[in-house]
Amino acid sequence: MSGKPVVQDKAKLPRLRRLDLPMYERIYQAFRDTILNGQVFPGARLPATRALAQHYGVSRNTIIQAYDQLASEGYFETRHGSGTYVANELPENFVLSRQLSGTKKGVLKTKPPDKLWNAGKPPRPFQIGVPDMERFPTETWLKLYAKHVRSSPYSLANYELEDGHSSLKNTIASYLNTRKGVRCSSKQILVLPGSQQAQELVVRSLLRPGDQAWIEDPCYRGTRSALRQNGIKAIPVPLDENGLDVSYGLKKAPKAGLAIVTPSHQYPIGCSMPIGRRLELLQWANESESWILEDDYDSEYRYRGKPIPAMQGIDEGNRVLYMGTFSKCLFPDIRIGYLVAPFSILDALKEMQATTGSYPPIAMQATLAAFMHDGHFERHIRRMRSRYSKLYYSLIEALEKNCSDYLTIGPREGGMHVTVFLKDTSKTATIQEEAGKQGIALSPIFKYASSKDSAQGFLLGFSCFGGKQLISSTRQLKKIFETIM
Ligand SMILES: Cc1ncc(COP(=O)(O)O)c(C=O)c1O
Structure with a gap:
């Protein structure tokens, strides 16, 4: 037709x-x-x-x-x-899924997710999102886990799942209020198996198929798929040096029901959103009665200046939902994240959480609560911040020394990867392919963008490598540039 x-x-x-x-x-x-x-x-x-x-x-x-x-x-x-x-x-998948729902099996046809890089094996140079597991206090963690299971074996036989283990919710609330500038009580917290689940829950609870949601362009890929799977029309909003361009969103889709943003540290580009832009976004949400989902996935790792307080903390209209994860600051397999929601929508979110059974195992929650309560969490973050900071600056220095003919370095706000932009924008795919053959894992920015014509460059992970390895991988990268460009 x-x-x-x-x-x-x-x-x-x-x-x-x-x-x-x-x-x-x-x-x-x-x-x-x-x-x-x-x-x-x-x-x-x-x-x-x-x-x-x-x-x-x-x-x-x-x-x-x-x-x-x-x-x-x-x-x-x-x-x-x-x-x-x-x-x-x-949103084609939504249209397709409606078509298929009339067929015998009604299977939702979508692309399978990309394979993880060599999952479970040692990370490859520049692989992103991998914390330094060699420095994780594994023994302490295991002791706390064993202690919990021994002292209350029937907690493992528990079917009465709640929106979170109460001592973990209290500890998270206190951490968020004192360290992140979030204003909340533990009653507003839902503990979930990661922040991807938090996005899914928010989208399913607050939007209807056909609704619109602003996303940053480029953005975390899980955000895009949470919208697509639920039939929501994603409105990619471009970024400038201050993050999401609110005026563009206002022109393109003023009545969108939700904006999903990473104001503390934009993913994947790395800029942070200043107060003026935050207020503009809040004003839009208040006036249009829309929601903002603030994704604060790694603000623990800021290496200069003070941590930037959460936007949730200045939201007078109760339009902001705040989500965080332990995947970056501890390890991804923990599968624990959290959502802080305004009281007005808590019941709806909890009901959806119960329907989808999105609860992390209680034993893991209790272990994490004890790990935080006993001070191991803050100690670990402090150690990692100091280690990552050194690696971050040595990678930047090595890139400036070896690769400045070929690339520029993106915003320097910290995090677990450095974003670089290629000067010659025509060879991204060839460089990625050649690097892959040599065992280097380069993540191209365009994978996160709405179009392949987006900024060209890569995310370079550094958090789980030694300083010497980063320098030698940077030299290897230089040779690849020399051959291809
Ligand atoms: C920006 C961003 N948001 C959300 C997530 C999802 O985290 P989780 O592992 O808690 O589902 C990630 C994971 O890499 C991320 O980078």
């Missing part, structure tokens, strides 16, 4: 239902449902307003009103001089 005017086949024009609604709304809903049900594809041409008015026996103004609504919500796009089309940028 793609490309053909729908009007040519009158039988395929949507039937109008909902007699209780005004005419323009019935037409709007009929087209919206037809698109979401996969009966008309992205890119299909739509009937001219005059022809449609005749078909439905209404005035042309009524049709124009419905078309305007569909265009402003992103279902339709108008191409100057050639008519109106179903938007190309619809």
Whole structure:
């Protein structure tokens, strides 16, 4: 059907239902449902307003009103001089899943997630997101775990799952209030198996299929997939040096229901959002009654200046949900993260948490609570901050010395990777491929962006390597640049 005017086949024009609604709304809903049900594809041409008015026996103004609504919500796009089309940028998987739901098995067809880099094996040079496990106090952790299981074996036979082990919620609340500038009580915390689950929960609880959500462009890939899987239209909002460009979002999709942002340390570029921009974002959320999901995944690792307090702490309108994870500051397999939510939506989120059974094992939660309570957590963070800081600056120095003909270094706000931008933007894929052959894991920025034409460069992980190894990997990278560029 793609490309053909729908009007040519009158039988395929949507039937109008909902007699209780005004005419323009019935037409709007009929087209919206037809698109979401996969009966008309992205890119299909739509009937001219005059022809449609005749078909439905209404005035042309009524049709124009419905078309305007569909265009402003992103279902339709108008191409100057050639008519109106179903938007190309619809969440395709959602449309596809609706189509498939009528088939025998109703399987949601999506791309399988990318394979993890050599999961379980020692990390490859520049691999991202891997904490230094050699320095993790494993013995202490195991002792605390064993102590918990021995002292309360029936806690392992527990089916009464809650939104979090109460001592862990208390410890997290105290950590967030004193160290991160979050204002919350432990009652507002949901403990989840990671912050990816937190995003999923928020999206499923607060949005409906067809709604819009702002995302940073580029952004964490899990954010995009949480929206896609739930039929939400992601609105990629470009970044400038202050993070998400709120004025762009306001123009493109002022009524979006949610914005997902990483203000303390933008993922993957690395800038932080200054107060002026934060206030702009909060103002939009307050005025449009939208939500903000603040993803604070690694703010423990800032190497200069003071930690930047959370945006949640200055939110007077209760529009911000704040999420964090122990994947970066401890280790990803812990599968524990948390969501701090305004009281007004707590029950809805808890109900969704119960429905989806998103609870980390209680024994892990109790171990973590004891680990934090006894001071091991803060000690570990302090040690790691000092170690990562040294590695971070030696990697930057090595890159400046060896690779400055080929790249520039992105924002220097800390974290667990350094973002670099290539001066010659045409060879990203070739460089990544050649590096891969030589055992180097380069993550290209475009993988996180809405289009391949985004900034060209790579994320270079450093946290689990020694200083000497980083220097020799940087030299190896230089040789690759010399051969290819
Ligand atoms: C920016 C960002 N948000 C969220 C997550 C998800 O973390 P978790 O392991 O807690 O699901 C990650 C993990 O890498 C991340 O980098």
